Amino acid sequence: MSTQSEQGDGTTDPGLSAIMSERRLLINLAYRLLGSLADAEDVVQETYARWYAMSRSQQDAIDSPGAWLTRVASRICLDQLRSARSRRERYVGEWIPEPLPDHAEWVGGRSGGATGDPADRVTLDESINMALLVVLESMTPAERVAFILHDVFRYPFTEVAEIVGRTPAACRQLATSARRRVRAAQAPAAAAVRRADVVRDFKQAWEAKDIDALIGLLDPAVTTVADGGGLASAELHPVAGGERVARYFVDLLDRVPGLTVLERTVNGQPGLVAQHEGITVTVMAFDVAGDRIKHIWAVRNPEKLRPWPGAAKPAPSR
Known part of the structure; x- marks a missing residue:
């Protein structure tokens, strides 16, 4: 993205550094809002295009450029969330939020493999694990914005109200409703070390095609959701039940011989990446409660795998 680094007289814009320093916050906010x-x-x-579309006098009249950028980005996200339902209805199969790699694994998804700008990277904390992002998808746009802005980024309800277009009291109720959704959907999480152990055991049992061992690691009501987006083969509907999920994964190995499974961090949590002939074809995130896996989200849509090492390069535009 190009920015206006110089004023009309050729001198450097003294506010550019302060304005661009907000980029990381905006990327983190927008990813959590949109998935x-x-x-x-x-x-x-x-958001930056709208800032630089203003005259210098209009920019100078804004007391807090950072707050202005946040408001504008949040409102754009809110508009997108309101139109997302119709777009998701046209999506082929299940829609899963885009998975992100650990910073050490990050590549520039849009530049065909160049190293991404560290300032653009999303902070991988508890507010970005796949289980929470999936719950956020069930919220209304206003609930999601109120929850993320207040509970994650600690914006006061008076500021949230300006963005959502409701009263502070109404925004407080929206955030409360969102919290109820989160509590209802999330089981007590396993300790980080235990989560890693369970995912590693799953990988080993999967590679060994040991159905009994897989069933022992899966919650009886486990669900697996795959997202191919119509661009890669994937189950169009969730697969549920321990034995069915175990056999689904074993059958996958039979259908795709030579699949390599790697332990990787997915949205800050232990996960797995499947590669075929050196190409990343699937990224899997897990929801682990106690010693059992409750949910598996498998992203196969190549458009969502671009930040990952080994991702297929997008076809050249014509």
């Missing part, structure tokens, strides 16, 4: 890094990047680019 898509590509969409988050577009939102941030549009």
Whole structure:
């Protein structure tokens, strides 16, 4: 993205550094609101485009440029969330938020493999694990914005109200409703070390095609959701039940011989990456409670795998 680094007289814009320093916050905010890094990047680019579309006198009249950028980005996200339902209805199969790699694994998804700008990277904390992002998808746009802005980024309800277009009291109720959704959907999480052990055991049992061992690691009501987006083969509907999920994964190895499974961090949690002939074809995130896996989210849509090492390069545009 290009920015206006110089004023009309050729001198450096003294406010550029302060304005661009907000980019990381905006990327983090937009990704949590939209569940898509590509969409988050577009939102941030549009936000800066609106800033630089103003005259210098209009910019100078804004007391807090950072707060202005946050408001504009949040409102763009809110508009996108309101239109997302119709877009998701046209999506082929299940839609899963875009998975993100650990910073050590990050590559520039849009630049065909170049190292990404560290300032653009999303902070991988508890507010970004796949289980929470999936719950956020069940919220209304206003609930999601109120919850993320207040509970994650600690914005006061008076500021949230300006963005959502409701009273502070109404925004407080929205955040409360969102918290109820989160509590209802999330089981007590296993300790980080235990989560890693369970995912590692799953990998080993999967590679060994040991159905009994897999069933022992899966909650009886486990669900697996796969997202191919119509661009890669994937189950169009969730697979539920310990034995069915175990056999689904074993059958996958039979259908795709030579699949390599790697332990990787996915959205800050232990996960797995499947590669075929050196190409990353699936990224899997896990929800582990106690010693059992409750949910598996498998992203196969290549458009959502671009930040990952070994991702297939996008087809050249014509």
